[in-house]
Amino acid sequence: MLSFVFPHLKPVLRAYTPAISLAIGLFAIGTSASADVDLPTLGDTSSVTISPQQERELGKQWLRAYRSQVPTSSDPLVIDYLEQLFDRLLPYSQLQRKQIELVVAENRTLNAFAVPGGIIGVHTGLLTYAKTENQLAAVLAHELGHLSQRHYARRLESEKNLMVPMLAGMLAGLVLAANSEGDAGIAAIMGTQAAAQQARLSFSRQNEQEADRIGMQTMIEAGLDPYAASEMFEEMMRANRLNRRPPEYLLTHPVSERRVADARNRAMKYPRKAYPDNLEYQLVRARIRANQEETPQIAARMFKSELDRESDSPDASRYGWALALSRSSQFDAAREALAPLLEKDPTRVTYQIMRADIEITAERYKAGLSILEDQLKKHPGSYPLNVRYAEALMKAGSYKESAEILDRLSRKRSNDDYVWYLLAEVNGLAGNILGVHQARAEYFILNGVYDRAMIQLRNALKLTQGNSYQTAMLEERLKYTQQQMLNRGF
Template structure:
């Protein structure tokens, strides 16, 4: 079930990527030429001089309009890229972003987080409170504070209103700029970074020089705010300089630098400035979050060609050199589960369970062992007990729903997800699993309603309207349900109209 909703979205977008992007931009009322501008495919260690993607809330448009733009951007982005459906990973990133946002100067601290399944090192912020993180960032950042330094930097762009300043310098260019960001980030997350930079450059060519000059000041401000945010949140501010050093090394040893560097110039002077700023902060004892390494293990497992190869890799780490022994053990257990070896997985996982029997990551892994053994009642009991102790936990909720689904307890899964969908309204994975569950529970109207919400969140309005109309036809004699679906139909039509007006 983990990647099924991404597959469904992609089935609705079978056209070539450039064609899909042009179609999407027409919905925004603009056109975009892709791949028409030559691009630089190598970088020097002195400075990578390319346009800025990190940005902020806009002062040229109203905050409400900005939110609408951001949500529309997010829907279109989701429709074109493979996003992670790993609930534990999503929860970790959301918690990290929220924790940092609380200590940032952002006025509106509510952030929508999208995790992109892509091994490139990248993170981005988009006007309207959107934060994107590539899974590759976990592989590049050696510890949680380094990871957090990148997030804090992007929050710095948002809080300092760099996007608003960009619009002031490029009057009336709101939509082309957002569309350029969409094109660049979609291509960076699918076809690769070089194509993404071509798309961005094509869109912003007219204002390229001013953006480059502006970018240096933006980066300095985002560095300052990001480092201050790190320190205020109790994290090590030295991590920012450490991360910059790793980025600079990447420009020296790789043909292409990480995606993040293509839009965030790094120089020796910038590294020195970051170190100087951090030295002025109060000393924070170095820490190395185990949770971060557990998430890295999950991502590394997903990146291995086969579960068997993952078993070999984690086994070698557990018995040799590793960043975190618990994470190596956890990764090995997950790999053994994926390889269909539940008994070996339990032997591997047991020491972790003995130390922390109630930790969500370990409980979920133990439940997965039950599921592989087809001991469904044990899995659901275990997860229900954990959820009772941690009500509202996203990963445990989705884990329990999935266990009920696999156990053919469709009514139990349906009740759980129907309630949860009212809390987590903007999560496509919740609506996707709810639609599947409704279908197997025999609630066909519920299928259409949940499918419609799923397609709305992915910016596929035609499909959403199709499902809503089916639901309306089936509920002619059910006044309340029919009225709700009729109203939702009107809402989606308005969304389409706004998309064309943007």
Template sequence: MFRSRVQAHRDPLLQDYLERLLYNLATYSELSRADLQLVLIDNPSMNAFAVPGGVIGFHTGVFTYADNEDQLASVLAHELAHLSLRHFARGVENAENRSKLNMAGLLAAVVLAATAGGDAATAALMTTQAASLQQQLAYSRSNEQEADREGIKTLLRAGRDATQVAAMFENMLKATRYTGSRPPEYLLTHPVTERRVADALNRTGYASSGIGPRRVDSEFDLLRARARANSWPTPQLALDAFRAERDNALPGSAQAQAAEYGIAVMQLQLGDLDAAQRAIATVRHSRPNSATARYTEQEIALAQGDYRGVIAALERQLRADPGHYPAQWLLAEAHWQAGNTATAARLLQQLSRQRPEDPAVWYQLAELRGLAGDIAGVHAARAEYFILIGVFDRAREQLQLALGLLQDDFKRSAVLRQRLLELADYQRRAEQL
């Protein structure tokens, strides 16, 4: 239902990076069951949230506030702590007779914060809190302190620099100190104050000796540039900003390389493929082993029509790393553009089994099945897509259309009938909100 109301950010590279980081942190957390779903939201604001069911919402704007991967990880570790400590769930358990009202309020507040912004979200939050004080959608101060403490422990166990928790808080304070506004309060779960920064510093003081902002061997700075690509009103403004960053950075530095990568991404968006190719070649020269730069190099080559070369390169990569989601996605896209629709559909079918709750996979699969002439398969894939974005009436319609085409196929019909029963249950629960 949340997905149906906000603009998801469909970027396999960023999605995969954050999922890997999240699951790595989860292994060091107190979460007893790491059954998690990450919803990446195309929004430049600094917001993240966690609710029962293992749902983590994450705005692309978080990348803008983080200087390094440990700062980004601190946000995810904090949200994992809320889940492991069951902060929201404990309130629901104490007020079951009002949980339906407040779950609806939760959805409304989250959607407003993801779309309209802070004031509207705060108003929705206050309204919901007034309906039931026992089920506060904003975490209490004690819960925040508890989650900060547990998140710091998770970072330490994961071998990360926990002092970056306070550094991330400082970045958020600097960005809002003189603007007269704060980031939306609910999705940050609690206002970031100077006292909270001091508390985080005190908790990590014992572990900070000899630890500086360590350089993690990751693709963070390139992916940060990629995430920031949609932060400007137009691609041209983004391109100009990345050029200014490159020109002001020390030649050859990590900052200059990240800005050059941002230039390549924006030139690709603007359709200047030769310029994009020159920019990414510069990054590849500096970072020959960068998986992120290699992926974007293939994106550019695909846009230039080098289907055979892209397919060969991606197949080599997948032989070494068979489960790499971005490469699987791009390989299917390359086969599609090359006219190999049956192969592309087969690849996405395999991907749908690995990522059954990824709406983007089902949406693309429906398109490919249509081109391959599998009309019943089109309706079945569309149904899964509509289920995942909470449009249940459309999902039922698609399942019934598929059933009408598969009357003689007992096995596939049985699967679709079972899906109709499950869909009815989903809709009943949704209506109870």
């Protein structure tokens, strides 16, 4: 049964398939060069190797394999914030298809990656290293630059003989890195890349330069700070000096003093001005920082200490303090800590969700549900509010109402495996066995566990005899799943 502990962390399914690992698309190791490289738009040359449609299929299969092996965040506030930031960047990117699939690994290390087919991965640790929203956006815009120029396809064109061992090892390394503090992942990545590194060094320099240049242009057009790229590079170099091992991100995106200078020189073409930070970023960052502490009590002391010594973002520190107090079952203290924020900004949805979370965690379900219902009247399309409301209804024993909300949400977010996970749980509690099998099947499909998905679909078919429409739908889904299982080796 689902455990209602915030933050949410989906269970990791162990269904690793080596063939699927060939879909990985991290970008090359190398060092930066000193000048901008104006490469032409990628044309038919790389398309001979891999088409955009093939890239999307590779990306879909890779994402399913990755999800099955890596603890991923399903905190709706974190997911919603990152999706909104991408929504701000994507219209100004050079991607022809302005869509991405986001996966957030619950890991404290500094890492982000791009995979062919529009997949962007982010470690939660990246948000603790990026001190401002603009610094985070600089990293994400850089990854969009890699995707828009299809660097994956261009690398395959020049490295066909090394493709299989390199890509298989890189997926294994990413999975290891996301399941640990990074040592094992680094060893796997560096071991498989050693043979190919020299052959592609100069090409990867061009990749990084191009992604830097395009990423900065995306930032500027989106109204974000062009100087944030050099600031984030400096944060990475500082992390590299302070740690006994380099962050995973620096293995595939090396940063040097020259690269920092190049980024700063590009930014100097534009007037320097103040860019106020987004408080919502700092609130999400506080959630992640609270999650990374060993206990809520330690997190509470950390945030209280920040408040006592004049925090850089006092509202975020206070929010983190209230969050940690609630998780420590100090509900009166949590309400008291949150009160000044509610008085200062009563319309902020993030504060209202925190207010409801305190009541729900304290098992005051009526009060918590009332807060969420009031907010949903004002923001009916809010993803975090809908997820929280469904979770709260489930915990309060209102299974049918929770299932109705999740069913609607699953139609809007059919690729959201956490929604399917919740729907399977609540259908089970409500006694809807057919619904359990259907939701579990979708969850397993999104995690690449096709054999278990087929078991669920066959079980569902046994319950739809006499209903020709439902039977036809399930049979079609079963055929799709069988085909996916056959094709997963490419």
